[in-house]
Amino acid sequence: MKKTYIMLIAAGALLASCESTNSLAAMDGYAFKRASVATDPTANVNAGHWDAPAGLTGQHKIVVDTELQKATYYIGDQLVGTSTISSGKAGHGTPKGTFRVLAKDANHKSSTYGSIVDSAGNTLVAEYTQGQAIPAGGHYQGAAMTNGMQLTTGGIWMHEGLVTSAPESHGCIRLPKKMAKIFFDNTPVGTPVIIK
Numbered sequence: 728m729k730k731t732y733i734m735l736i737a738a739g740a741l742l743a744s745c746e747s748t749n750s751l752a753a754m755d756g757y758a759f760k761r762a763s764v765a766t767d768p769t770a771n772v773n774a775g776h777w778d779a780p781a782g783l784t785g786q787h788k789i790v791v792d793t794e795l796q797k798a799t800y801y802i803g804d805q806l807v808g809t810s811t812i813s814s815g816k817a818g819h820g821t822p823k824g825t826f827r828v829l830a831k832d833a834n835h836k837s838s839t840y841g842s843i844v845d846s847a848g849n850t851l852v853a854e855y856t857q858g859q860a861i862p863a864g865g866h867y868q869g870a871a872m873t874n875g876m877q878l879t880t881g882g883i884w885m886h887e888g889l890v891t892s893a894p895e896s897h898g899c900i901r902l903p904k905k906m907a908k909i910f911f912d913n914t915p916v917g918t919p920v921i922i923k
Contacts, residue, residue: 774890775810775906779913783807787914789885791900791922796892798885798902800910808913810906813890815898821922822883822898828918830877831911836869839882840897844868872899874911878920885910885920897902 777800784801792799794815800808815821843852843865851876861867875886878900887908888901895901900922902910 773790774850774903775808775909777808777906777909777913779807787918789910789914789918789920791821791885791920793823793894793922796894798900798910802912808906808909810902810910811890811892813888813893813895813901814895815896819897821894821896821900821923822879826878826883826920826922828876828878828879828885828914828916831914831916832875832877833873833911835872835877835884835886837872837882838869841867841869873904874902874907876911876914876920878922892896 763825775798779802781821783802785805785853786801790799790801790803791797791812791814796812796814798810798812799806801809841855842850843855843861844850845864845866851862852859855861855867872884872886872888875884877884883898885900885902885907887904888899889895890901890903901907
């Protein structure tokens with residue numbers, strides 16, 4: 728009886744906490760808010776799976792679900808991989824539609840977001856956006872977009888980055904390090920990417 732009572736109290740607290748955050752204003756315009764569990768992009772995380780049988784042929788295709796914060800990878804009609812993602816946050820939404828991988832760059836750097844550092848590499852401005860004033864002695868250092876796959880000419884890429892399973896990016900689709908490398912290595916230029 729004591730265990731049941733404690734479980735009911737915990738369930739009540741959980742419901743109360745959900746209700747207290749269930750306003751659109753508190754959720755930055757999203758219909759729901761996931762728990763943000765940060766995944767270190769430098770760690771060898773297992774935030775997805777890959778199982779492509781040797782010799783499997785067919786059209787490669789990636790489907791990105793921004794509501795579920797998940798990417799699925801197909802070869803032909805066979806699902807071969809999945810990954811958690813972080814897509815665009817409120818005000819920087821990830822575009823919906825069908826795109827193709829326009830280009831790939833294993834060591835891509837952002838031309839819009841990054842930091843300002845001095846000649847010794849010390850950070851002067853941690854979060855710099857193109858157009859802001861650059862302090863004297865500083866220069867722009869683009870944010871790393873490792874294992875990047877370009878989806879639009881407007882700067883939307885799928886790349887390695889901090890993944891929380893919630894919308895966090897400036898519009899790009901971030902993948903954890905392990906899955907970003909797998910997707911990058913297995914995706915030819917021209918691969919369709921469906922974002923919904």
